[in-house]
Amino acid sequence: MSSNKELTQEKKIVVSIQDLFISFGDNHVLNGFSLELFEGENLVVMGKSGCGKSIMIKCLIGLQSVDSGSINIMGTEIANLEKEQLDDLRTEIGFLFQGSALYDSMSVRENLDFPLRRHTNKFGVLNNTDAMIIEALRSVGLESAIDLMPSELSGGMKRRIALARTLILKPKIILYDEPTTGLDPITSKEIVLLMKSIQETYKTSSIIITHDMDCARAISNRMILLIDGIAYVTGTFEELSKSIDPKVKAFFK
Numbered sequence: 001m002s003s004n005k006e007l008t009q010e011k012k013i014v015v016s017i018q019d020l021f022i023s024f025g026d027n028h029v030l031n032g033f034s035l036e037l038f039e040g041e042n043l044v045v046m047g048k049s050g051c052g053k054s055i056m057i058k059c060l061i062g063l064q065s066v067d068s069g070s071i072n073i074m075g076t077e078i079a080n081l082e083k084e085q086l087d088d089l090r091t092e093i094g095f096l097f098q099g100s101a102l103y104d105s106m107s108v109r110e111n112l113d114f115p116l117r118r119h120t121n122k123f124g125v126l127n128n129t130d131a132m133i134i135e136a137l138r139s140v141g142l143e144s145a146i147d148l149m150p151s152e153l154s155g156g157m158k159r160r161i162a163l164a165r166t167l168i169l170k171p172k173i174i175l176y177d178e179p180t181t182g183l184d185p186i187t188s189k190e191i192v193l194l195m196k197s198i199q200e201t202y203k204t205s206s207i208i209i210t211h212d213m214d215c216a217r218a219i220s221n222r223m224i225l226l227i228d229g230i231a232y233v234t235g236t237f238e239e240l241s242k243s244i245d246p247k248v249k250a251f252f253k
């Protein structure tokens with residue numbers, strides 16, 4: 001409990017979402033959702049399927065427009081940014097999509113090369129990106145897969161390669177959308193350990209969307225439950241697991 005307090009009192013806010021509203025016609029998905037991500041923490045967001053978790057996370061990288069509300073990333077209001085400035089900011093934010101979203105027609109090497117070539121504003125024009133690709137693959141334990149195609153990889157390997165592709169841009173913030181879904185329990189555990197080692201090694205701050213309680217327990221410094229379009233409750237895993245609120249208890253059965 002005290003570690004949570006220390007976190008909120010001493011650490012700076014790297015992402016702040018305030019009063020976010022998003023609707024699709026009559027489907028009011030987010031109804032005043034707010035969130036603060038502190039530097040260096042792993043913040044888990046949980047909620048029922050279809051409650052707006054992926055939509056919320058997509059707002060952070062400008063993939064989803066908002067009806068109202070403000071989003072501030074590392075001191076910058078993203079609504080005020082021109083497209084180029086938003087692109088620059090995006091290089092600071094790694095996004096692990098729901099599923100792995102590798103390019104099937106490209107080898108692992110090409111999949112990792114692609115973001116580097118796209119973001120020449122951050123890295124300059126690179127003649128040889130192999131060293132960076134190998135370093136990123138090493139950090140997920142898959143150097144040996146460099147010349148494989150996605151079709152030759154298992155689900156767990158794909159997830160690791162997707163993570164390497166995220167890490168290669170050296171992001172300050174990582175957004176994980178269901179990082180363990182579809183993986184067996186042992187592979188899930190390996191991915192969770194990898195995410196923890198990324199937090200420690202690269203001092204990243206992360207928002208992690210997950211349905212997986214074991215993942216949430218192992219990875220979270222704090223959690224938010226997204227219910228009825230708002231941050232219904234916030235606290236550590238331990239605090240929330242002791243809640244007597246039926247809506248919160250339903251998650252911990």
Ligand SMILES: Nc1ncnc2c1ncn2[C@@H]1O[C@H](COP(=O)(O)OP(=O)(O)OP(=O)(O)O)[C@@H](O)[C@H]1O
Pocket residue numbers: 024027029047048049050051052053054055056098
């Ligand atoms: N482009 C869109 N147009 C219309 N409705 C959309 C669009 N994108 C998402 N929605 C709706 O918004 C709601 C939230 O979707 P979202 O993908 O954020 O759910 P989620 O919480 O991530 O669910 P899951 O846990 O299944 O991934 C859903 O009802 C979905 O149908």
Ligand SMILES: [Mg+2]
Pocket residue numbers: 053054055098177
């Ligand atoms: Mg989703």
